[in-house]
Amino acid sequence: MTEAEAVSSISCSGHGKAFLDGLLLHGKPVCECNMCYGGSDCSQLQPDCMVDADSGDPTFLEPFWVKNAASSAIVIAGWHRMSYEYSDGSLISEELKAHIRNVHASVGNAITDGKYIIFGAGATHLLNAAVHALSSKASSSPTKVVASTPYYPVYKEQTEFFNSEDYKFNGDTSMWNNDTSNSTFIELVTSPNNPDGHMKKAVLQGQFVKTIHDLAYYWPHFTPIVAPADEDLMIFTLSKLTGHAGSRFGWAIINDEAVYKRMLTYMDLSTYGVSRETQLRVMKLLKVVLSGNGREMYEFGHNTMKNRWSKLSKVLSQSKRFSTQKLKPQHCSFSQQIRTPSSEFHIDVIAAFAWLKCETSILEDRSCYEVLKEVNITGREGSLFGADNRYVRLSLVRSEDDFDLLLRQINKLVSVEINDKHVATTSTILRQSNETTLLLTAGVNVVNRTLDLRMELETLNSNIFPRQNGLYTTIDLSFN
């Protein structure tokens, strides 16, 4: 207890945290700084730092849990739940299951009545358990696992990695829309979709098609809740509900008893269930989620994400080189569900990721991922999602620091675009006036762009800055 209090009192300037199990200096835990921050108290912003917009690490919810530290803390005794099994012989806490049903009922995003619930170590674990359970052992050829592009990269990576005789990844769903071979299919449906946030429906139909609905992002933080989902097999994860990605906890809601049992066997033989300390902690977190009028966390999460999406899309709307997905405003039923009048959730445009598109004009030989990398932004390459290299996914669910730095870089990128127009205009004037030196001061500091601009200037002003005589050595290309 003393340890836990000591560690939470260590100040890291709002740009980091000290942890009980972190590195020690003179016996005391040290600050672990957010990306791009350094110094013993994380107060120093590092120049020219690579901004991480790659991983969907949902730390945007951390401030909510810091604020609710007292009610969300747990004490675990050394003798707590040592057994392999709960006293009913299962690997799953019945109490936790009841809390999960209550959370879905309060949000109105999924129907759980009369359905089976199983736990896994995050959606990652449950996805393969579901694919395994739904793949046909009777069929002569392996079940085809498909997903509509752009799709969550783990679907492909995981299915290929395990290299089972029972199933194979077979790419984009649309390629199989008119298949008449009586193949068995598992269609992965992600709604809202990762990366682009669109609500999706299953595409394939017929007796040989099973579907897995990955509803990880179907929470009020990320999307309008339009109606409770009622699919055969639905997967949710704690990381996208409360932000606790490190806890490795997810659940599946299943209609069919035989499928449920096959998934239980998968859990028995892969990990023998989910850690008891995790189940205890998740229950405590869900108690906080459900407490009060059951809307505090969603309000915090929703406001944060809406704010971010609106800032980012506003900047990008000024650009002709970069664009992002268009999302329809939708009515959110969650505000009715919680029965407290609120304007917050009524009409919503919101997304967990920007699915950024680079216009071909600026790509040259580069991918959109590389274009961003040049301005110190790491996104996730479109090709990983089965899309082409004009696309890149930018994560908006990370810490406030990460988002602020991302927005700053995107702002610069768009400013460069505006300045580039100015450069082109200046160059034309220069060409006409036939001057031999140039002092150019643009409004942004993008060191990595210097070389590109220099080359662009060379091309535009070849008569002014001939390559052969080096007359352009006095050019000042500092961008402030």
Added chain:
Amino acid sequence: MTEAEAVSSISCSGHGKAFLDGLLLHGKPVCECNMCYGGSDCSQLQPDCMVDADSGDPTFLEPFWVKNAASSAIVIAGWHRMSYEYSDGSLISEELKAHIRNVHASVGNAITDGKYIIFGAGATHLLNAAVHALSSKASSSPTKVVASTPYYPVYKEQTEFFNSEDYKFNGDTSMWNNDTSNSTFIELVTSPNNPDGHMKKAVLQGQFVKTIHDLAYYWPHFTPIVAPADEDLMIFTLSKLTGHAGSRFGWAIINDEAVYKRMLTYMDLSTYGVSRETQLRVMKLLKVVLSGNGREMYEFGHNTMKNRWSKLSKVLSQSKRFSTQKLKPQHCSFSQQIRTPSSEFHIDVIAAFAWLKCETSILEDRSCYEVLKEVNITGREGSLFGADNRYVRLSLVRSEDDFDLLLRQINKLVSVEINDKHVATTSTILRQSNETTLLLTAGVNVVNRTLDLRMELETLNSNIFPRQNGLYTTIDLSFN
């Protein structure tokens, strides 16, 4: 904190426990009773209850953690480690890794210097990760996974369940001892062996053979520590070190960097690492294990197991129908390792399981498992271990209650054997005296044996109790 203290103050008569995440009655957690105990405070021993000696649930160590409750408890804040990754980008706590190295150094059971360490959700998870990492993708036929009988059943069940193209379970190692086909092999070596406690060495040799050493039971509680293990790939699990099976935590110690990296990828794509609350708790538990002179837990565990093994083997030594494995007394280096003079660990005979053999004479059409089931003992069938049905594994690592009940039933069984001799003698006398009624009172109460004995009497005394006229209706076969 208050909750945690309240729950630990609930009395369950030493035959159960109340848990924070258990069922509630009037808002208060209720006692969860050990097997065969009931009532609101678990004080009632249930008659004719089935004794569980099946699972290797290591709750024999629970009293140690109850005694060390204060030093082994942890507080986890709601904001603790929400991220997918530690600040170094990994899924593994470096601090915990250091503690694991210290534990091995203090016990002297494995060399970790210069080796890689990876975490998984228990040995179960790591076994498949290791098989996956060691299987050959280059080979034209799947890698053959083998183990020496009797082997831990999960090896076969898991390998077959995942149905990979890369590896197949191929049974007993000895069948492949003289294989000249240049097949690639993975040999699973379990030392001490589960079920029989024997120290094992790899059998297969050559450039196409990889080995996985499952050293789950290589701790002073279960076996003499003869020398530090120094194998290419060694698997350990928390459940058999501290008894926390429910935490689902294990680790592998690996020589080869490429194998280590393949296992990391496996963890990424199966569960994305081990829960952060689990890693935090394990670190706390290992701190207790290492504290003081680093021998308290081992002493408790060792004394408990040695006591159980000696009681059980003493009873079985009186039997001609049942026998158990013979273990050689060995010198244990652990007592030197901890550098405190102690007679406890010097010369040891100890085992986690009784590998019970039923003599053919009493089997008739039954398996040894069925013979035990008839006297209300559930063991684990020999056939699951690749052995024949004369064998059954009895777990000695469960709670004190479970062991006491097991010992009581085994005692009865051996008493029946002695009484059965008496019945046979009585029958012979009856046959000679040609009496027509019999009042038989034996010294034990084994209701399930009644029918067997009745039939035995019928056969022996067919002239006294002819089937056709029902003269034997007055027989009293009550066993007290």
